[in-house]
Amino acid sequence: MNAIALHHICKSFGSFAIDDLTLEVPEGTICGLVGENGAGKSTTIRLLMNALRPDSGTAAVLGVDTASPEFLAVKEDIGVVMDEAYFPEVLSAAQVGRVMAKTYRRWDDAQYRQFLDRFELPEKKAFKDYSRGMRMKLAIAVALSHYPRLLVLDEATAGLDPIVRDEVLDIFSDFTRQEDHSILISSHILSDLEKLCDYIAFLHQGKLLFCEEKDALLDRYAIFSGTADQAESLEADAVVGREDRGYGGVRCLVRRDGVPATLTLERPTVEDVILFLVKGVKLR
Numbered sequence: 001m002n003a004i005a006l007h008h009i010c011k012s013f014g015s016f017a018i019d020d021l022t023l024e025v026p027e028g029t030i031c032g033l034v035g036e037n038g039a040g041k042s043t044t045i046r047l048l049m050n051a052l053r054p055d056s057g058t059a060a061v062l063g064v065d066t067a068s069p070e071f072l073a074v075k076e077d078i079g080v081v082m083d084e085a086y087f088p089e090v091l092s093a094a095q096v097g098r099v100m101a102k103t104y105r106r107w108d109d110a111q112y113r114q115f116l117d118r119f120e121l122p123e124k125k126a127f128k129d130y131s132r133g134m135r136m137k138l139a140i141a142v143a144l145s146h147y148p149r150l151l152v153l154d155e156a157t158a159g160l161d162p163i164v165r166d167e168v169l170d171i172f173s174d175f176t177r178q179e180d181h182s183i184l185i186s187s188h189i190l191s192d193l194e195k196l197c198d199y200i201a202f203l204h205q206g207k208l209l210f211c212e213e214k215d216a217l218l219d220r221y222a223i224f225s226g227t228a229d230q231a232e233s234l235e236a237d238a239v240v241g242r243e244d245r246g247y248g249g250v251r252c253l254v255r256r257d258g259v260p261a262t263l264t265l266e267r268p269t270v271e272d273v274i275l276f277l278v279k280g281v282k283l284r
Contacts, residue, residue, distance in 0.1 A: 001063055003027045003150050003182035009047060009057035018043055018206045021057070025199065028179045030172070031211070032193035033186040034270075035203035036278050041186040042083065044203065045154050048184070049080065062150060076104060079143030083155035085135035089128035093121050093138055097145075104146035115141035119164070132159035140168060144175070151175060153185040157192055165189075169196050190271040200270060202277065209277065214270065221273055222256045222265035225249070234259055241276030 004025040011018040018040050025031040033041050046052045048059055050066040059066040064074045087096050093116055101107045116123060119137040121130075130138065136159050143151060151172065157165045169192055175181050187193055193200065194214065201211035210217075221240065224231070231242060231250045238258025243251050253268060253276040 001027050002060070003029075003062060004031075004048060004184055005058075005060040006044070006048065007058050009044075009054045009059060011043065011047060011052060011054045013043075016040070016206060018047065018054075021203075021206075021208050023201055023208055023211055025182060025184055027182050028176060029198040030176055030183040030185065030196055031199040031201055032197035032214075032270075033184060033201050033203065034190060034193060034274055038205075039203040040206045041203055042154055045082075045152055045184070045186065049075075049078070049152065076106065076146070077149040079146065079148035079151045081136070081139045081143050081151070081153045081156040083158065085139035087127045087135075087138070089126065091127050092124050093127075093141075094123040096127070096138065096142065100142055100146070106147045108145050108147065112141055112145035115144060118167075133161065133164070136160060137164070137168075140171075144171070149180055149182070151181075151183045151185070153183065153187075155187055156185065157187060157189060165192065172196060190269070190274060194270040202274060204277065217273060218268060218270070220256060221268050222254055222259070223268045223272060224252045224254050224259065224263060224265055241279060243276075243279075 002024045004023065006021055006023045009018055009021040021044065033044065035041050043052065047054055048061065048066065050071060061071070062074050062077055064070050091099070097109055097112050101109060119141060121134060121138055121141070127135070136156060140156060157168055160168060172183055173196060176183060185193065185196070197214050199211060200214050200217055202209045228248050228250050231239070231252055234254065235258050238255050240253040240255060245251055253272060256265065259265070
C-alpha cells in the first residue's frame with residue numbers, strides 16, 4: 001500500500017499553480033520533497049492534509065481519500081510538523097501535553113515527557129519564550145507521542161543546531177524501522193535528506209520533475225571536473241548541466257552511461273543533482 005498517493009493534482013493561485021502532480025510514497029519508506037523557495041512544497045503538504053482543496057485530482061493518505069469524512073479519523077495516524085510550530089503562546093510544554101491528551105486517543109504522556117527531557121525543553125516555560133529551535137523540538141515531540149504511522153514534516157529540522165538535528169534524523173530513521181511507518185519530509189538541508197531518505201521527489205515551479213529512489217538517482221549521474229576542452233568533447237546528451245570554474249576549468253553533471261568508462265568521475269550528492277536542475281536544466 002502507498003502511504004501517500006497524489007494523482008493528477010492541480011491547484012491554481014493566479015500566477016502560480018501546482019500542475020498535474022502525481023506522487024506516490026510507498027508504505028515503510030522515507031521520501032524527501034525538495035525544490036527552491038516557491039516551488040510548491042508547502043502547498044503540496046497542505047493539499048495532502050486537506051488544508052487546501054485541489055482544483056482537480058485526488059489525494060489519499062494511508063489508503064483513505066482526504067476528501068472523505070473518514071479522513072478525520074485517519075488524522076490520528078498522522079504526525080505533522082510544519083515550518084512554523086503553532087501552539088498558544090501562553091501555554092507551557094506541560095500544558096501543551098495536557099491539551100494533546102484530550103486531542104489524541106493514543107496520546108502517551110510518558111513518551112512525551114521523555115522527548116521533553118531528551119530535547120532539554122523546560123516544561124513550565126511559556127511557548128512565547130521558546131527559541132525557534134525549541135519550538136521545532138516541541139512540535140516534533142508532540143508529533144511522535146501519539147503513535148502515528150505517517151510523519152509529514154515541512155522544514156522540521158530548520159533552526160536546530162547540527163548536533164540536535166543529527167539526533168532528530170536518527171529518531172526519524174528509527175521511526176521507519178516499523179514496516180507500516182512512513183515519512184514525507186521537505187527540507188532545504190539537502191544533506192539531511194541524503195542521509196535519511198529512500199526516495200527523492202523534486203518540485204520545480206509547481207511541477208514534479210522526478211520522484212526516484214535516492215541510490216538509483218545518484219548511480220545514474222556523476223560529476224566530471226576538467227577543462228572546457230574536455231567538456232566540449234563529451235556527447236551533448238550526456239551533459240545534464242555545466243558550470244564554469246574559472247581559468248578554463250569546468251564542472252559538469254553528466255549521465256554516467258553517456259561518457260567513456262576511462263573518464264575519471266565523482267559520485268554526486270543529492271545537492272549536486274538538484275542545484276544543476278534548479279539552474280534551469282531539465283532531466284533528459
